Amino acid sequence: MNKEDYNVIVRYIFDVCGIVLGDDKEYLVEHRLKPILDELGCGSFSDLTRKLNSGTVNFLMREKIINAMTTNETSFFRDEHPYVVFREKIMPDMFERVRQRKERSYQRRGAKVRMWSVAASTGQEPYSMAMTIADEVNTKGMGLVVLEDFGILGTDISTKVLAKAVEGAYEPFDVARGLTPEALDRYFIKEKDFYVIKDNIRKIVEFKAFNILEPFENIGSFDVIFCRNILIYFTDEVKRKILAQLFQMLAPNGYLLLGSTENMYGLNDDFKIEWFGTTTVYRKPT
Numbered sequence: 001m002n003k004e005d006y007n008v009i010v011r012y013i014f015d016v017c018g019i020v021l022g023d024d025k026e027y028l029v030e031h032r033l034k035p036i037l038d039e040l041g042c043g044s045f046s047d048l049t050r051k052l053n054s055g056t057v058n059f060l061m062r063e064k065i066i067n068a069m070t071t072n073e074t075s076f077f078r079d080e081h082p083y084v085v086f087r088e089k090i091m092p093d094m095f096e097r098v099r100q101r102k103e104r105s106y107q108r109r110g111a112k113v114r115m116w117s118v119a120a121s122t123g124q125e126p127y128s129m130a131m132t133i134a135d136e137v138n139t140k141g142m143g144l145v146v147l148e149d150f151g152i153l154g155t156d157i158s159t160k161v162l163a164k165a166v167e168g169a170y171e172p173f174d175v176a177r178g179l180t181p182e183a184l185d186r187y188f189i190k191e192k193d194f195y196v197i198k199d200n201i202r203k204i205v206e207f208k209a210f211n212i213l214e215p216f217e218n219i220g221s222f223d224v225i226f227c228r229n230i231l232i233y234f235t236d237e238v239k240r241k242i243l244a245q246l247f248q249m250l251a252p253n254g255y256l257l258l259g260s261t262e263n264m265y266g267l268n269d270d271f272k273i274e275w276f277g278t279t280t281v282y283r284k285p286t
């Protein structure tokens with residue numbers, strides 16, 4: 001791939017998914033796109049560049065490029081400490097919200113606490129949230145707060161990872177990272193070589209393709225948002241726009257968690273910041 005081709009491809013990736021690829025990522029782009037050139041109907045990178053320049057890249061080709069170019073690294077209970085905060089600080093508040101909303105409405109509709117895993121990748125993040133909720137409901141719900149009082153939306157731009165998330169079937173390597181043997185027993189069924197998420201966990205998680213660069217208005221509002229390990233790929237300008245929209249989507253006093261290496265310093269002043277050990281939680285003031 002020559003420099004010109006590289007620049008066109010990098011520009012395209014930036015335009016469609018906001019991901020910034022510096023001059024040192026030539027090898028990465030080549031490594032990820034070369035295997036799909038055939039599928040894209042291109043004999044070479046110059047062919048691809050021509051198609052990108054002439055605007056003849058259709059939806060399917062776009063999808064294949066996104067699927068190949070996104071980095072989908074994730075694991076169950078990634079970084080551990082955010083999930084401790086989720087369990088110990090956020091969940092008691094969510095229980096209270098369920099109770100208050102049920103009191104306020106005779107019908108159960110509208111009582112749900114909604115959570116969003118913005119970059120769900122292959123599903124480990126939303127399923128870790130759901131497992132934590134299930135643990136809390138089982139030990140403290142006393143039949144008054146039930147699993148169905150919660151709904152988690154997992155979104156990602158990559159349809160490839162979402163398909164795996166929906167399937168909820170993981171290899172031994174995936175479940176060896178982040179899960180205790182007890183959690184594995186409680187929330188997975190072993191089917192041949194895979195560990196499959198049990199239905200009670202699966203039924204409170206739904207997945208949807210969503211590009212975070214697009215307007216958020218049809219997504220709804222959320223009590224808790226996990227937007228972890230995605231902002232790192234974007235420019236400050238894109239980060240600012242996303243954070244401003246996340247602020248809008250968050251319910252009053254709601255919680256936003258970013259990745260361990262991410263923060264909103266210099267990007268947004270609207271959130272109230274709370275620290276719990278090494279975990280920073282961003283809240284929407286009432």
Ligand SMILES: C[S@@+](CC[C@H](N)C(=O)[O-])C[C@H]1O[C@@H](n2cnc3c(N)ncnc32)[C@H](O)[C@@H]1O
Nearest residue numbers: 017070072074119121156157158211212228229
């Ligand atoms: C490194 S993974 C993070 C997964 C998970 N949140 C975690 O912390 O383990 C980043 C995810 O962001 C997704 N992504 C990248 N650009 C995106 C965009 N513009 N809109 C939505 N998702 C995007 C990628 O497909 C990838 O699955």
